[in-house]
Amino acid sequence: MSSDNDRILIVGAGQSGLAAAHAALGQGLRPILLEASARTAGSWPRYYDSLALFSPARYSALPGLPFGGDPDRYPRRDEVVAYLERYAAALMRRGAELRTGARVDAVRPIGGPGKSGFLVHLTDGEELTAPALITASGSFERPYRPALPGLETFSGRVLHAADYRSAASLPGEHVVVVGAGNSAVQIAHELAAERRVTLVSRAPIRFVAQRPLGRDLHFWLRLTGFNRLPLARAEAPPATPVLDDGRYRRALGEGRYRHRGMFARLDGDDVRWADGSHERVDAVLLATGYRPSLPYLTDLGALTADGRPRQRHGLSLTHPGLGYLGLEWQRTPSSNTLRGVGADARHVVRTLARHL
Template structure:
């Protein structure tokens, strides 16, 4: 049995930022438990061409500037390299290949167990696994009879396997647009959405959108409830919109069902389709917290700003709109981690 002041579950951007800030709040020994074989969270599993919509200057974790030109938009592999470099610099034990299976309260401490039988205890635990481990697969009528391929964006890597095929990408967010834009060069591609695609300029009045969010403070907590209700919009400097047009990627209303050969569009037109890529987002899931007393009947955490309200000594970092518009981003997780750590420290006996 290994004991620590704090156990952080997940070594992605949220977990690493939390571990970096923990000593400032009196947590002398912190352990990070990561299910993968290396730090980096979900980033190494994203599609190869993924590019951030935030420039490098707004993509840093606490204490380490993102390297290179601060005005460029980093790629997936650059983020992975950055996170792994960040992990190497931490004076924190990171246990990889350690999938947490249960977190339970035992007296004044938490008991944390992993799938390979290891056991840990800590005064406080922070769940920083986010939602990218649980892709949302919507119910598609006719999916059982469809003979083509249906995959989530979480399993999409590059357009090469789809050369010459007829592909439908479902979704109207940033990932859907990026994937459709590059698929269009290799395959006959259509975007299927339930509403028209909304576009947000990436550099209004010559300044990156994130500059405006920072200096107008539109991403601070009092505004977040309004932002949650804003329709999904794609951030673009014109590159992706142009790529869609150049490659002939059209947008159609979501199809009504799948058939053995393809799809039935909203106007009852049938079309043969080889593959459907679901860029339909992710859902929060904390299976290891099922017996913790921290979840509601739907399996979602009961919390206020990342502090569990049903149990003591448990925090969460990395959830969308947790405290602000940027809570789920590289630049936002540090601010939330600082908030959660400070309040957990006050709870300590």
Template sequence: MVTTSSEPVIIVGGGQSGLAAARAALSVGLRPVVLHAGVDTVGSWPDYYDSLTLFSPARYSALPGMAFGGADPDRHPTRDEVVAYLRRYAGSLDANIRTSVRVTAVHPRPGTGYMVSTDTGDEIPAAGVIAASGSFGNPHLPLLPGRENYAGQVRHVAHYRRPEPYAGKRVIVVGAGNSAVQVAHELASHANVTLATRAPIQFVPQRIRGRDLHHWLHVTGTDRLPRAVLTRLVRHAALLDTGVYREAIASGLLARREMFTAFTPDGVVWADGSSEVVDAVIFATGYRPNLDYLAPLGTLERGMPRQVAGVSTTHPGLVYLGLEFQRSFSSNTLRGVGRDAACVVAALAERVSGATPRRRWLTERLPVRR
């Protein structure tokens, strides 16, 4: 059954995925309403660590319809540059974007779409839902024996901002990806740091034949390889490196050890059975989709959505954006989410017909039930 087009499509989340979804929805005549829990439509970017820079150059880091800008397209933009870019992008959209509105639940309506509940008490009828809430709000901390008795500091890299608070301390950073090594390297000049990984670090050169790796990913189409191919090619986290990180580990500036097996009250037990006193452990162990509001639909399996390429396999009119490896290697990145948005919105549009002209709809009152 085709859903009614007199109701909007609700986009949950106003970060890069939600903004890309809004643009794609507008381009096919849908009526998107973006509901964003934060006060600014910049996603989680302001909450990342201060020294973060994109792993891709500016020329490959734009959303559809707006170049990243700046004098040097080959630079790697800083966190604050990304925040400013997303603000400009949101301002360019002729869309209904509502900030400081958290979606608390999505309920099905038999044959007629969904009812979206918010923390403001609103109940909003929706023809379809685009879950674009990302994963930053759901950092993954692995369960390890003894953690509950450990007296030191345990945190996820999502809550790390700068190295100065760790000055003079003994710190372990867990993870083998870009964020783990970037943070560990930054900390190494302030603290005694060990990088704990389950396997040797896989270095990938940042530049090949004088060009940034992302140039080659783009021209070869590797950035767009489907998930089925990627899961055969990519087995472990890979670290983009200009040579700085490899040298830091080789020289002993940054120590690397096999992952510890347990916590003790004042430290950790390493894989070789030795114990060490440690002041803090920072886990750079990834994130999980932040989708608790979909629990009433029964579409989650251990917190993960049942979907194929971003389209729900359980509920027509429900699609996702920003999932890792959703459709390709770059699905949950600035450079790739726009392609995914076009695909899932096209699938959603098949469920919605007879869209109201855009400017007329923007002056209409959104139906709200309390």
């Protein structure tokens, strides 16, 4: 066990953890990244095969390393993985320490005469201490599965978007996709090429043009300053509209997949609609989002009863020296994105550096 006053521990080496390490090096700190998986790309390797960024490469880079290639393309999943691994290698050349296969299972406070900070316990038994800690482990390991009527006894396949890879992931002829965000619409559109798809949601789908007036939406968001707009703390992030280059709305209008309000219940292998009608369904895919996954902070007393961090703008309200990154709508609308997490990382790390 060792401790240094300029050490900062970062849990997670995905986009948020890497941005935190970059900011820490800029403040003269020594970051140690603890990544549970074998790769330095966070949850990106586990997303579905066809996923592409919603923002062009020119707006999607982390601080200090451009994406490269055509700046107006929308990088696909595997491009993002390769980019993040290049970014991690560049950080290590600058002195960041990065450990893969290092899963954190508990964090406890330490204190006493002349010392304060955190003791981080890994599943392999190793313990590390540091005066500052940033949790950047994301939410992929805690997919949100709403309590829909009949879901627990549904006789078909139930799959969350976290486990979806391609159309081959789901059997049968009729799939119900639950959700109204980008992932729900993208997956429904992809599945509709091979089977019958019903997209269901409580709220209407809000389509937004991806390239208004011939320029990508993110050009206008940057021009107007919307991406940097500070936000009040939100316990439940607002719904995100679906970015569409025209294909998704057109396919819906042509009947290649359909949209209905939320079903009344699932019954065996049937879906029962609010109007009393029913039909057979083979699989249900939940594109219902994620919740912060921070079980290792439970004993620290830093979370609410439902597991959300007690924080404001990424800074703990319970423990000085503790920061968060990668939360949806943490400070701005782009907080939980490649294009926005760098600004959040600078804010959090600067504040922790002053604390140190």
